Amino acid sequence: MEHLKDTFKHKGRRRQLIAELAGMGIQDERILEAFNAIPRHFFLDLAFDEQAYTNMAFQIGSGQTISHPFTVAFQTELLELQKGMKVLEIGTGSGFQTCILCQLGARVYSIERHQPLHRSARRILDFFKFNASLFFGDGYKGNKAYAPYDRILVTCGAPDIPQELLAQLKVGGLMIIPVGEGAEQKMLKIQKITEADIQITEFGTFKFVPMLERTVK
Numbered sequence: 569m570e571h572l573k574d575t576f577k578h579k580g581r582r583r584q585l586i587a588e589l590a591g592m593g594i595q596d597e598r599i600l601e602a603f604n605a606i607p608r609h610f611f612l613d614l615a616f617d618e619q620a621y622t623n624m625a626f627q628i629g630s631g632q633t634i635s636h637p638f639t640v641a642f643q644t645e646l647l648e649l650q651k652g653m654k655v656l657e658i659g660t661g662s663g664f665q666t667c668i669l670c671q672l673g674a675r676v677y678s679i680e681r682h683q684p685l686h687r688s689a690r691r692i693l694d695f696f697k698f699n700a701s702l703f704f705g706d707g708y709k710g711n712k713a714y715a716p717y718d719r720i721l722v723t724c725g726a727p728d729i730p731q732e733l734l735a736q737l738k739v740g741g742l743m744i745i746p747v748g749e750g751a752e753q754k755m756l757k758i759q760k761i762t763e764a765d766i767q768i769t770e771f772g773t774f775k776f777v778p779m780l781e782r783t784v785k
């Protein structure tokens with residue numbers, strides 16, 4: 569947070585990353601524009617400043633990592649967002665994905681189980697003047713108070729599909745969630761067809777930090 573300066577160098581590197589993401593198959597111009605509007609180096613320690621626009625994950629404290637830019641772009645594309653949609657994010661982390669969702673016009677509710685990360689995400693969301701609702705809590709349970717959601721985005725590796733989250737998804741809504749018990753997860757797009765029926769589509773293998781129960785102060 570002490571280095572919120574966007575230089576020509578950063579902007580140049582950011583344009584290269586965006587071209588790289590487009591080359592990797594990200595087609596939605598609005599998403600590429602959002603990546604241009606939200607400087608990723610603002611979310612990282614100064615030590616990673618030079619590498620902020622490479623397609624890599626970095627430590628963000630509390631033993632967690634910011635997701636690869638491609639993963640953020642890919643999950644965002646799978647969400648098929650429209651302006652004004654209510655989105656629940658599990659795993660605020662650095663807040664980068666949260667800001668991308670806000671930039672795209674979503675009404676975002678995001679939950680983080682590590683209090684220091686929750687607090688620093690609050691600061692950076694305030695810096696951008698985004699009014700996402702950030703919660704310190706266990707995302708397994710979702711957030712019933714604001715349910716149902718048009719979209720649910722899980723940014724940590726879940727051992728299974730949390731039923732509580734499914735219950736908080738609107739009929740006709742989508743949940744994007746990496747699911748797998750080991751180090752790797754399958755990216756799933758879950759469409760809620762009726763209260764009782766879902767349709768699952770798989771989108772390749774990814775590596776996320778695990779989704780864990782209980783909060784950490």
Ligand code: SAH
Binds near residue numbers: 658681778782
């Ligand atoms: N979107 C974030 C991803 C961070 S990594 C970013 O790009 O920075 C995933 C995050 O999920 C971690 O911060 C981790 O602490 C959090 N997490 C794991 N299990 C959780 C749970 N049950 N509830 C809420 N957050 C959780």
